[in-house]
Every structure is written in C-alpha cells, then in structure tokens.
Amino acid sequence: MKKLSLLSILMATFSLLFTQSAMAACGEIVLGSAISLTGKYATNGIHAKNGYEHAIEKIKDAGGIMVDGKCYNFKVIYYDDESKGDRGATLAERLISQDKVQYMLGPYSSGMTKAIAPVTEKYKIPMVEAEGASRSLFNKGYKYLFAVLSTSEQYLASAVTLAAEMAEKEGKKASSVKVAIAVENDPFSLDIRAGVSEDAAKYGMSVIIDEKLPRDLSDMSSILTKVKLLKPDLLIVSGHSKGAATAVRQMKEQNIKVPMIALTHCEAADVTGKFGDAANDILCSTQWAETLAYKDDLFGTASEYEMNFKKAYPEYKDKKVPYQTAQASAAVYVFKDAFERAGSMDKEKVRDAISATDMKTFYGGIKFSDAGNNIAKPMVLRQIQNGKYNVVAPSEFASHKLNWPRK
Amino acid sequence: MDQFLGNIGLLFEFPIVNFKIILDGVMVGALFALAAYGLALVWGVMNVKNLAQGDFVIAGGYVSWWLVEHGFPALLGVPVAFVVMWGIGWVIYKLVISRVIERDLFTSLLATFGLAIMMAQIMNLMFGSDTQSVDLGYPTLHFFDGFIDLPIAKLIGVGMATILAAGVIIFMKSSRMGQAIRATAQDARAARVLGIDTEKVYAFTFSLNSAICGAAGAIIVMVWVIQPFYGIAYSIRAFVIVTAAGLGNLPGVIAAGLGIGALEQYGSHIFGIGYQQAVAVMLLLLVLLYRLIQQRRNRQVLK
Numbered sequence: 001m002k003k004l005s006l007l008s009i010l011m012a013t014f015s016l017l018f019t020q021s022a023m024a025a026c027g028e029i030v031l032g033s034a035i036s037l038t039g040k041y042a043t044n045g046i047h048a049k050n051g052y053e054h055a056i057e058k059i060k061d062a063g064g065i066m067v068d069g070k071c072y073n074f075k076v077i078y079y080d081d082e083s084k085g086d087r088g089a090t091l092a093e094r095l096i097s098q099d100k101v102q103y104m105l106g107p108y109s110s111g112m113t114k115a116i117a118p119v120t121e122k123y124k125i126p127m128v129e130a131e132g133a134s135r136s137l138f139n140k141g142y143k144y145l146f147a148v149l150s151t152s153e154q155y156l157a158s159a160v161t162l163a164a165e166m167a168e169k170e171g172k173k174a175s176s177v178k179v180a181i182a183v184e185n186d187p188f189s190l191d192i193r194a195g196v197s198e199d200a201a202k203y204g205m206s207v208i209i210d211e212k213l214p215r216d217l218s219d220m221s222s223i224l225t226k227v228k229l230l231k232p233d234l235l236i237v238s239g240h241s242k243g244a245a246t247a248v249r250q251m252k253e254q255n256i257k258v259p260m261i262a263l264t265h266c267e268a269a270d271v272t273g274k275f276g277d278a279a280n281d282i283l284c285s286t287q288w289a290e291t292l293a294y295k296d297d298l299f300g301t302a303s304e305y306e307m308n309f310k311k312a313y314p315e316y317k318d319k320k321v322p323y324q325t326a327q328a329s330a331a332v333y334v335f336k337d338a339f340e341r342a343g344s345m346d347k348e349k350v351r352d353a354i355s356a357t358d359m360k361t362f363y364g365g366i367k368f369s370d371a372g373n374n375i376a377k378p379m380v381l382r383q384i385q386n387g388k389y390n391v392v393a394p395s396e397f398a399s400h401k402l403n404w405p406r407k
Numbered sequence: 408m409d410q411f412l413g414n415i416g417l418l419f420e421f422p423i424v425n426f427k428i429i430l431d432g433v434m435v436g437a438l439f440a441l442a443a444y445g446l447a448l449v450w451g452v453m454n455v456k457n458l459a460q461g462d463f464v465i466a467g468g469y470v471s472w473w474l475v476e477h478g479f480p481a482l483l484g485v486p487v488a489f490v491v492m493w494g495i496g497w498v499i500y501k502l503v504i505s506r507v508i509e510r511d512l513f514t515s516l517l518a519t520f521g522l523a524i525m526m527a528q529i530m531n532l533m534f535g536s537d538t539q540s541v542d543l544g545y546p547t548l549h550f551f552d553g554f555i556d557l558p559i560a561k562l563i564g565v566g567m568a569t570i571l572a573a574g575v576i577i578f579m580k581s582s583r584m585g586q587a588i589r590a591t592a593q594d595a596r597a598a599r600v601l602g603i604d605t606e607k608v609y610a611f612t613f614s615l616n617s618a619i620c621g622a623a624g625a626i627i628v629m630v631w632v633i634q635p636f637y638g639i640a641y642s643i644r645a646f647v648i649v650t651a652a653g654l655g656n657l658p659g660v661i662a663a664g665l666g667i668g669a670l671e672q673y674g675s676h677i678f679g680i681g682y683q684q685a686v687a688v689m690l691l692l693l694v695l696l697y698r699l700i701q702q703r704r705n706r707q708v709l710k
Contacts, residue, residue: 182680211680214681218631218633219431219435221431221672222428225428228554229417230417242632245538246631253558255549255553269538274542276542
C-alpha cells in the first residue's frame with residue numbers, strides 16, 4: 001500500500017514536472033476577438049466563444065502549435081461588443097493598436113463581421129471568422145478576411161440539387177422541376193433566394209412562385225393557396241423563425257402536399273416541438289451536424305467533437321452542441337494549421353498560409369476562394385424524420401435516407 | 408406584371424379560390440374588428456388615440472402562451488388574458504393615460520406611441536424575439552376537394568371573438584356602466600354635471616379596451632403566430648377600420664373589419680404577400696380622401 005502511494009506521488013510529481021516544463025517551453029500567440037457577450041446576439045456569441053476556447057484547450061493538450069521547431073499556445077483577448085456594430089469596430093481598433101494583436105478571430109453574425117472587416121483590412125490583420133455568412137462580405141475584395149462557414153446563398157441551394165437528383169431518379173428531366181420560393185425581404189433571406197434561383201436556373205428549372213414575405217408575417221395562406229393550385233415540386237421558405245413557424249402551421253391546416261419542402265430556422269422556431277407530426281419530412285439546412293462523417297486528427301470525428309465539448313462544458317449536457325460552436329473551433333484550427341505551414345510569425349506569410357488552407361476537419365473541408373469564403377464544405381440538409389433531425393444531404397456524408405416524396 | 412395577371416387568372420380558373428380568400432379574410436377580419444372596436448371605444452369616450460392598441464393585442468397573446476407553456480389548457484387563455492389585460496390596462500390608465508387625457512392630441516399620441524415602444528421592448532426582454540404560437544391540436548375540416556380548409560381552432564377562435572363582441576355590445580346597451588360610458592362619450596361635461604364619475608368611466612373604458620385586445624391576442628396566438636414587434640400590424644389595421652367606419656358605428660366597425668380582412672387577402676393573392684399591409688394602408692388613404700371630398704360637399708364643420 002505504502003509502495004503504491006509512493007509510486008503514485010512520484011508519478012504525479014513527474015507528470016507535473018513534465019507538463020510544467022512543456023508549458024514553460026511553449027510561447028504564446030495572441031489572438032484578438034470582439035464578440036457579443038451581451039445584447040441580442042449574446043446567446044450565440046457565447047456559443048462561439050466557447051467554441052474558440054475549447055479548440056484552444058484541445059490544441060494545448062495536443063502539444064501546442066509547432067512553428068519553426070518551437071511550440072506555442074493560443075491566447076485570446078476578448079472584448080464584449082454588446083451586439084453593436086460601431087462598438088465592434090472601435091474594439092477592433094483597440095485590439096490592434098493598443099493590445100498589438102496581430103491576428104483576429106471573428107465576431108458573431110454577418111452584421112458584426114461587416115463592421116469589423118474594414119478595420120482588420122486597414123491594418124492588414126488576418127481574420128478568420130466563423131459566424132458571418134452573408135455573401136456581401138465576400139464581394140468587397142477583402143484580402144485578410146477568411147470564413148470557415150458556407151455563405152448564406154448556399155443555405156438551401158443544396159435542396160435544388162436534391163430535387164434534381166430525385167427527378168432524375170424518377171426518370172424525369174431535372175428541368176421539369178417546378179420551384180416555389182417564399183423568402184423574407186431581408187438581406188439574409190434574399191441571399192438564400194439568390195442562391196436557389198441561380199441553381200434552379202442552372203438546371204433549367206422554372207420558378208413558378210417567387211414571393212417576398214413581409215417582416216411581420218403571421219399569415220401566408222395566400223401563398224399556400226397558390227402552391228396548391230400550381231403544384232410545385234420544391235417549396236423553399238426562409239423567413240427566420242416566424243417564417244418556419246407560420247409555414248409549418250399553415251401547411252398542416254391547408255393540407256399542402258409538396259414532394260420536397262425546405263426551410264431555414266427550423267430549430268429556432270421549434271417546429272418539431274410545437275407542431276409535432278406536421279413537421280415531418282421537412283428539410284432544414286444547417287452548417288454542421290454531429291452525425292456527419294467528417295473527421296480530423298485534432299478533434300476526431302464530428303460526434304467525438306460533440307462528446308468532448310460536452311465534457312468540457314457541462315452546461316451543454318442536455319442540449320445539442322450548436323453549429324456556431326463547431327465552426328468557431330474550426331476557425332481556431334485553421335489558424336493552428338496556417339501557423340505550422342507558414343513556419344513563421346510573419347503576418348503576411350501567415351495570411352498566405354491561411355489563404356492556401358486545404359484541410360479536412362470534423363467540421364467539413366476547408367479551402368478558401370480568393371474572396372475568402374470556404375468553398376470545400378457543402379451546406380448540410382437534415383430531414384425531420386419522426387421528430388428527429390437526420391442528415392440526408394449531401395449524400396456522401398448522410399446518415400439517413402431521404403423520405404421522398406413528402407406525404 | 409405577368410405574375411399579377413397570372414394571379415388574377417387563377418381567380419377565374421379556380422372560382423373556389425375566391426371563396427377561400429373571402430373566408431380566410433373574414434376570419435382574420437373578425438379579430439381586426441375586435442381590436443378596432445376597442446380603439447373606437449377609447450377614441451370616442453376619451454378622445455385618446457391609442458397607438459399601443461396592437462401591443463395590447465400581442466401582450467394578451469403572450470399571457471395565453473405563457474399559460475400554455477406552464478401546462479394550462481389553451482382555451483383558458485382567452486378569459487385569463489381578458490382579466491390580466493384588464494388589470495394591466497387599469498395600471499397603464501392610472502400611470503399614463505389619466506395624465507394626458509386632458510391634454511392636446513399630440514401629447515396623447517406621443518404618450519401612447521412611447522407606450523407602444525416600451526411594451527414591445529418589455530415583451531422582447533421577457534419572452535425573447537422568437538415567434539410563438541399555441542397549437543390546440545384540433546383537426547382541420549376540408550371541403551371542395553381540399554381547396555377550402557377550416558381549422559377547428561380557427562372556428563373556435565372566431566366563435567369566441569363573436570361571443571366577446573356580443574357580450575360587449577349587450578353590456579354597453581343595457582348595463583348602468585355602459586350607459587355611463589355612452590353618456591360620457593356624448594358629452595363629458597354634462598355627464599359630470601349629472602353625477603357620473605367620469606374619471607371612473609375613463610378608467611373602466613380603457614381597462615375594457617385593454618381586456619378586449621388581450622382576449623383578441625389570446626385568440627390570435629391559437630390561430631396565427633405572435634412576436635413582440637407584431638403590435639404595429641394590428642394598430643394600423645385598427646386605425647384603418649375606425650377611420651373607415653367612423654366612431655360609434657359598431658356595425659360599421661364590424662363590416663369594415665371583415666371587409667379589410669378580405670381585401671387584404673385579395674391584395675396579397677394578386678400583388679404578393681409582401682404587399683398585404685400596403686393594401687390596408689392604401690385603403691386608409693382612399694377612405695381619408697373620400698371623407699375629405701364628402702365633407703367638402705356637405706360643407707360640414709370638422710369637430
């Protein structure tokens with residue numbers, strides 16, 4: 001017994017010594033982030049911050065970042081932008097000019113990213129962001145902005161591809177598919193509409209209904225009546241949580257039968273909880289899901305990421321780990337990878353290394369276009385099957401088969 | 408333009424659609440009429456134009472939604488919202504309205520406008536900005552090959568709205584308080600001289616309005632969806648209806664409410680749903696224009 005305890009003490013000291021020496025040997029790379037910890041984006045801002053921190057811990061545990069034979073760890077300076085754009089821009093200035101931060105992680109939401117990007121661009125500070133999806137971020141010619149997530153016009157575009165696949169399986173032409181689009185009149189939803197109509201045009205599909213939902217939507221029966229009369233094969237609805245809730249409720253009431261229906265914000269509207277079976281077989285888009293067959297060396301598979309994250313952050317125990325967290329972790333991973341490939345602390349070299357990123361991660365492939373958006377990761381479509389969200393597209397990573405046509 | 412013509416074409420190709428549009432419109436119009444009636448009441452009795460009308464509606468919806476979230480049956484929401492909103496209306500009257508009632512038009516407009524902003528923000532903080540709704544779980548009836556759908560929840564909602572409206576009408580006609588309210592509306596000073604406690608009448612009227620709106624909101628949450636910032640949509644419709652029908656014209660308010668509901672549905676069918684509210688506002692303009700011409704012809708004095 002005595003021997004055993006002695007041994008364990010010895011081991012403990014040893015391991016302590018070892019980790020201490022390892023930590024002492026590692027330098028620090030300081031990243032900056034102005035992120036929403038209070039205000040209307042606080043919930044998602046905190047999800048993102050937790051994602052950053054989780055990845056940093058993971059990297060530390062895995063031996064840090066090896067740059068030119070020396071080991072480093074990340075450290076992030078956070079400021080709360082209070083969910084206000086002007087505050088975000090001021091804080092970015094402060095991070096760069098006072099705290100001398102050379103590398104930035106993104107804030108939460110497209111709007112906040114839009115506010116900060118001109119600042120990081122001015123100081124030529126590379127920023128890898130994980131939470132700004134608007135495509136207007138990537139047509140400004142920014143050189144130092146990189147986003148790991150799919151841009152918003154891709155959110156439902158994969159549904160068009162899926163509809164084409166299904167039509168061909170039935171022996172029909174893809175161009176015979178009729179599409180109905182109902183999206184809200186705001187930048188995010190209009191991006192989605194643009195993506196869907198571009199892809200529909202590529203297949204030669206006809207868009208038979210194309211309407212814009214008002215901001216204070218509570219009744220869309222007139223659109224659904226047209227859907228009933230004109231019988232489209234694919235119905236796209238995007239209007240934040242009110243769009244999803246109204247659509248699901250009224251489709252049930254009006255007994256709408258469209259072979260394929262795709263929505264955004266299914267979870268925010270809690271369509272499964274509120275409307276039960278009426279939500280079945282609806283497709284919902286997401287950036288990431290833990291059931292995907294993606295993996296990497298650092299985080300393992302998508303489901304291992306979820307498990308480890310829940311272990312590190314017990315407050316997520318009873319919830320799904322949001323994709324906002326996963327993509328934040330992926331952004332940190334991109335930095336690690338870029339530093340190691342650059343083999344240098346030189347800002348320009350790191351930027352070029354980020355730009356040349358081509359990696360497979362638990363979050364999906366990451367490869368940036370010249371504009372800085374990620375072109376290697378498709379949007380994921382999940383179908384509500386018996387009240388559960390199951391991944392059905394893209395087919396090579398899907399865990400379940402698509403129920404089609406929707407009854 | 409092609410789309411408009413196509414949409415009009417659909418109306419002729421499938422005549423049954425007209426019936427559906429009118430039916431949908433009338434059902435939503437019944438609730439507009441309820442909110443408008445409350446507005447007309449306050450307007451007529453106290454000469455306060457309540458811009459927070461729609462926010463009372465939404466607040467009533469949240470009362471009902473909160474009850475359902477805490478395990479109470481959904482239909483209980485309507486009477487409870489009526490009572491709770493009565494209380495809130497009374498508090499608001501004592502805190503705000505009683506202070507602006509004697510002031511000019513703009514003071515009361517500004518005060519109720521501020522109230523509307525406050526209420527929307529408070530609801531946003533309390534309940535979050537997501538849309539909420541209550542599902543009664545009743546089936547939907549289908550007629551004419553499924554073209555006409557009549558959710559039982561909607562029927563119950565409209566039925567409750569009718570009962571509420573009938574109750575208020577009977578109350579106004581036959582009860583002592585109803586008489587006092589009508590007397591105050593006709594001439595507040597004379598009413599005071601004859602011993603009516605107008606202060607009490609004002610408080611009662613405002614609370615009654617708030618309660619009617621609350622009940623309407625509780626019905627709306629069962630049939631449509633609510634969100635903290637949806638109040639303005641109901642305020643606008645209530646104003647359009649009251650302007651079109653005139654004060655103290657109850658059958659007019661009901662007819663205008665149902666009519667606006669139906670016209671909006673036609674508007675959104677033909678021009679697209681994004682223009683639904685534009686139709687209501689266009690109607691307001693037309694009504695005002697018509698009123699102006701009418702007044703010029705009759706050489707009336709604006710009171």
